Amino acid sequence: MDQITFLTEILLPALxxxxxxTLQLIAFSAPFGLLLGIGVAVGRQYGGSILSPVCKVFVYLIKGTPLLLLLIILYFGLPSIGITFSAFTASVIGFILCNGAYNSEYIRGAILSIKDGQMVAAQALGMTRMQAIRNIVLPQALIRAIPGLSNEFIYLIKYSSLAYMLTVIELSGAGKLVATKYFAYTESFMIVGIVYLGLVTITTVAVNLLEKQLAVPGMTRRESSALQL
Structure with a gap:
């Protein structure tokens, strides 16, 4: 079998x-990971003496547990107590938990960067605490957290390769199957790497455009420096 036939008829269709x-894993995981991150960040910062420690423990446990171990527990461990997930579902749940925990740290850091006076001013205008968080604090915090959140999204693209350990045949898994069957490791994994690089590049360009679209005049470092001059 010549190289062109191998690439066009076997490797590329499998990849x-x-x-x-892979895109399905990301599409199901990223939105819920972001929502979980927002909820945990807000709960940790404004949850009081009960919710805040719970959110802190959640982040501590997820950050301290290797993602592969978490996936193994979800797929292979939970059936022993009567909870069974498909390999795809277990992968998505694991990605959401991991993504949500790290997203919460980026968002919490952004929340801490918002001056307390804005919350006081919002409440002085008649807003409730939750209204002030939802309408004043969170919009600013999410914009400031975009660089960190985009990094975590890129990590999620790479995390998705671990789903193969649960028998989900995603991009890297498909590449490994072809490479093992045809002993074409160099060609297979080189193209897999190129595809991942393409996904990361698209994400980076999209995030840069989003940052420019959502930028508040006078709030970026470059504009602030220009104003000082």
């Missing part, structure tokens, strides 16, 4: 099938 699964 395309794996890429679709």
């Amino acid at each position: 395309m099938s794996g890429l679709i699964v």
Whole structure:
């Protein structure tokens, strides 16, 4: 079998099938990971004496547990207590938990950067605490957290390769199957790497455009420096 036939008829179709699964993993995990991160960050910062420690313990446990171990527990461990997930579902749940925990740290850091006077001013205008958080604090915090959140999204793209350990045939898993069957490791994993690089590049460009779109005049470091001059 010549190289062109191998690439066009075997490797690329297999990788395309794996890429679709990878994109599905990301599409299901990223939005819920962001929502979980927002909830945990707000709960940790404003949750009081009960919710705040719970959120802190959640972040501590997830950050201290290797993602692969978490996936193994979800897929292989929980059935022993009667909780069973499909390999895809277990992967998505693991990615959401991990992504949410790290997102919460980026968002919490951004929340801490918002001056307390804004909360006081919002409440002085008649807003409740939750209204002030939702309408004043969070919009600013999410904009400031975009660089960190984008990094975590890029990590999520790479995390998705661990789903293969639960028998989910995503991009890297498809590449490994082809490489093992045809002993074409260099070609297979080189193209897999190129595809991951493409996904990361697209994400980076999209985030840069989003930052420019949401930038508040006078709030960026470059504009602030220009104003000082």
